Amino acid sequence: xxxxxxTPKFQVLKTGQSMTLQCAQDxxxxxxxxxxxxxxxxxxxxxxSASEGTTDKGEVPNGYNVSRLNKREFSLxxxxxxxxxxxxxxxxxxxxxxxxxxxxxxRLTVL
Amino acid sequence: xxxxEQHPSTLSVQEGDSAVIKCTYSDSASNYFPWYKQELGKxxxxxxxxxxxxxxxxxxxxxxxxxKTAKHFSxxxxxxxxxxSAVYFCAAPKGGSGGSNYKLTFGKxxxxxxxx
Numbered sequence: 583x584x585x586x587x588x589t590p591k592f593q594v595l596k597t598g599q600s601m602t603l604q605c606a607q608d609x610x611x612x613x614x615x616x617x618x619x620x621x622x623x624x625x626x627x628x629x630x631s632a633s634e635g636t637t638d639k640g641e642v643p644n645g646y647n648v649s650r651l652n653k654r655e656f657s658l659x660x661x662x663x664x665x666x667x668x669x670x671x672x673x674x675x676x677x678x679x680x681x682x683x684x685x686x687x688x689r690l691t692v693l
Numbered sequence: 694x695x696x697x698e699q700h701p702s703t704l705s706v707q708e709g710d711s712a713v714i715k716c717t718y719s720d721s722a723s724n725y726f727p728w729y730k731q732e733l734g735k736x737x738x739x740x741x742x743x744x745x746x747x748x749x750x751x752x753x754x755x756x757x758x759x760x761k762t763a764k765h766f767s768x769x770x771x772x773x774x775x776x777x778s779a780v781y782f783c784a785a786p787k788g789g790s791g792g793s794n795y796k797l798t799f800g801k802x803x804x805x806x807x808x809x
Contacts, residue, residue, distance in 0.1 A: 613795050622702075624782060624801035625737065632795045640796065672736065679725050679744075682784075682797060684736040 584608050588673045588685035595663045595692045603658040603688050605673030611683075613676050614656035615640075616648060618669040619687075625672065631656055663692045695720045695787045699800025706773050707808050714803045716783035717765040726759060726766045727797070729782045737782060741768070773807045780804050 588605045595601055607614065616628040617640075627640030631650040645667060647659045656675075660667055673685040696719040706712050718726075727742035743750045743757045743766065750757050754773075759766040770777055784797040 615796075617799075622801060624699075625799040627796060627798070630796060641798075681739045681742075682727070682729075684738070686736050 586673055586675055586683050586685035588671075588688055590688060591686065592689050593691070595660075595690065597664060597692060599663050599692075600659070600661050601663065601690075602660075603671055603673070603690075604655070605657065605685060606655045607673075607675040607683070608654065609675060609677070609683065610653070611675040611677045611680075612653070614650065615674045615676075615682070616646075616656070616658045617672045617674060618642065619672060620669050628658065628671075660690075663690075665692045668692045695723060695785050695796075695798040697783060697785050697798050697800045699783050699803060701803060702801065703804045703806070705806045705808065708773060708775060710773055712768075712770045712773055712777070712805055712807075714768045714781055714783070714805070715765060716767070716785075716800050717763075718785040719764070720785070720787060721761075721764065723785045723787075725786050726757065727784050728755075728757060728768050729784065729799075731780045731782065731802075733779070740781075770805075773805075775807050775809050778805060778807045 586607045612633045615630040617625040626642050629648040631637045634653045649657045671688045676682045699716045724745040729737040730740045731737040754771050756769045780802045782802050783800040787796045
């Protein structure tokens with residue numbers, strides 16, 4: 583049982599480049615999330631999808647876009663990467679008040 | 694929206710001692726309070742949670758207490774062991790109606806170090 587799988591695990595970009603982080607879950611969860619983690623800042627919500635077909639902004643959505651492709655997949659896109667987007671990104675999913683399951687994380691460096 | 698404050702940011706204890714981490718939240722409608730543990734280089738994982746209809750929950754060496762009047766909840770770890778060393782995060786959902794459970798707001802984390 584894979585849980586939440588995100589790719590790539592590591593990525594280095596130059597300022598202005600674009601990229602997409604992919605996330606898939608096999609637990610049939612309705613809700614999916616993208617968080618970023620920076621030292622001393624905890625986990626901050628970028629975007630979330632409460633159910634298939636809906637997406638909403640979180641605390642720090644600027645510079646990002648998302649797509650809920652289907653119930654399993656939720657992608658995060660950086661259209662024009664900036665050094666401030668250097669971070670570790672976590673995808674997560676849950677069902678109702680259940681446990682929030684995280685992926686292994688994607689470490690992004692923007693030069 | 695929900696604001697979650699977590700203290701302390703770092704905590705160092707001797708093996709066998711107890712550790713307590715406290716969080717306060719702002720939204721009185723919040724009704725679910727989980728704690729996550731993140732080991733170095735790993736993903737956060739749920740260790741214990743509490744709902745607003747109870748004041749305390751225990752699971753072996755860990756416990757969580759909730760004071761809804763004061764809007765704070767705490768994680769208690771007894772008989773700490775070196776493998777308890779990690780970053781611990783509290784969280785609370787945005788309160789109110791309309792599917793408010795969907796978003797969890799996290800505290801900034803507490804780095805717990807258990808010294809052998």
